[in-house]
Amino acid sequence: MPNYFALIPAAGYGARMDHQLPKQYLPLAGKPMIYHAIHTLCRSTAISRVFVVLSTEDPEWRKYDWSQFNDKLTVLYHGGATRAESVCNGLAAASTICPDCLISDEDWILVHDAARPLFTQNQLRQLIDEIGDDPVGGLLAVPVADTLKRGDRDARVAQTESRENLWQAQTPQMFRYRMLLNALSGNTHANVTDDASAIEALGLHPKLVHNRDFNFKVTYPQDLELAELIMQKRNHQ
Ligand code: C5P
Numbered sequence: 370m371p372n373y374f375a376l377i378p379a380a381g382y383g384a385r386m387d388h389q390l391p392k393q394y395l396p397l398a399g400k401p402m403i404y405h406a407i408h409t410l411c412r413s414t415a416i417s418r419v420f421v422v423l424s425t426e427d428p429e430w431r432k433y434d435w436s437q438f439n440d441k442l443t444v445l446y447h448g449g450a451t452r453a454e455s456v457c458n459g460l461a462a463a464s465t466i467c468p469d470c471l472i473s474d475e476d477w478i479l480v481h482d483a484a485r486p487l488f489t490q491n492q493l494r495q496l497i498d499e500i501g502d503d504p505v506g507g508l509l510a511v512p513v514a515d516t517l518k519r520g521d522r523d524a525r526v527a528q529t530e531s532r533e534n535l536w537q538a539q540t541p542q543m544f545r546y547r548m549l550l551n552a553l554s555g556n557t558h559a560n561v562t563d564d565a566s567a568i569e570a571l572g573l574h575p576k577l578v579h580n581r582d583f584n585f586k587v588t589y590p591q592d593l594e595l596a597e598l599i600m601q602k603r604n605h606q
Contacts, residue, residue, distance in 0.1 A: 372417045372476045373497065375410040375541070376463065378455040379403050379483035380424040380448020385588050393483035394429045395593060398600040401433060402587060405486035405600075411441045413493055416479070418470050422459035424448040443467055453561040456480055457553035460546065474547035477506070480564045481541040486596055487583040488541070496541055499578045506544035507576030508565050509584060510536040536577050538563050539584050544575070 383392025393403040403421070410419045419438070422445050423430055435442060445466060447458040464472045479496070481488065492509060500507050517530040542564040544552070552567035561567050565575045587593050 371473070371545075372471075373415050373479060373543075374463070374470070374472060374476060374546075375416050375419045375479045375481060376456065376459050377403065377406055377410070377419065377421045377481050377483050378448070378452050378459065379421055380427070380455040381452060381484075383484065383588075386590060386593075388590075391424075391427075391429065392587060395587075397486055397587075397593060397596055398604070401429075402486050402593075402596075403483040404433075406481055406483055406488060407435075407438060407442060409488055409490060409493065410479070410481065411438045413490060415493070415497055416441075418443060418467065420445055420459055420463050420467075421483075422448055422455045422462075449557065451557055451559045451561070452563075453553055453567060454557035456564060457550065457557050460550045460553070464546075472546055474545065476546045477543050478546050478549055479541035479543045480549075482586055484587045485540055485584055486587065487585065487599060489582060492580055492582055492584060493541070495580070496543060496578050500543055500576060503576055505568065505573045505575050506542075506548070507578055508542035508563070509539040509580040510577040511539065511580055512536055538565060539580060539586070540564075542575070544568055 379393045386392040394401040410416050419441055420443050425446050445459050445462045447462045448455045449458050496509055513532045513535040517532050518526045519528050519530055521527045552571055556567050556570055568575050583599050587596055
């Protein structure tokens with residue numbers, strides 16, 4: 370039986386938040402935003418270990434107490450210039466830094482953005498169940514709801530795009546350790562904005578798992594406000 374590992378790339382800055390603090394550390398429900406993804410993944414009995422990939426110069430992580438997660442959480446100061454590079458470095462470092470994890474080529478890696486704090490145990494279970502022993506792997510995703518416009522350089526509509534069969538990719542994205550490492554090695558350009566696109570570049574077709582719950586990426590300041598409200602509501606249910 371394969372094992373399941375989680376890897377959270379958290380070496381980005383989040384320039385679109387326009388804040389001095391990297392966005393993964395912005396306060397949300399009384400904790401740094403990254404805490405919520407770590408908490409969900411560490412609490413899951415399906416996940417053997419959670420790796421967090423930080424920038425080599427991250428000054429923030431040590432300011433918080435992470436001891437409640439004990440040995441389930443391993444920090445890797447191996448971030449790269451792009452998300453794909455951070456994930457690739459993290460995958461390579463995980464097996465050397467944690468030899469007792471015994472990560473095998475066929476084990477599953479769930480890559481989850483630090484900036485998706487609304488991800489829940491139910492979403493995690495749905496992803497793992499629906500991917501099952503799929504030969505490729507897959508990701509949480511939502512069918513596109515809005516009408517899509519392609520703009521020109523002057524922000525005028527060049528054309529309306531069909532939204533038929535269009536999905537918004539979310540995370541976690543789950544692939545086998547060796548397949549993902551091979552897919553990302555040498556393919557860590559800024560335009561590889563998720564793990565699935567590296568797998569697609571191999572000619573493979575990841576499975577889309579329809580997520581019906583909130584799991585948006587906190588990108589702009591108003592996303593943080595909305596995430597705060599949703600967390601408050603969930604805590605009162
Ligand atoms: O910038 P964006 O929101 O797309 O980043 C998605 C995730 O990738 C975030 O958790 C961010 O910290 C991470 N990332 C990274 N290394 C980079 C850029 C982004 O780990 N160089």
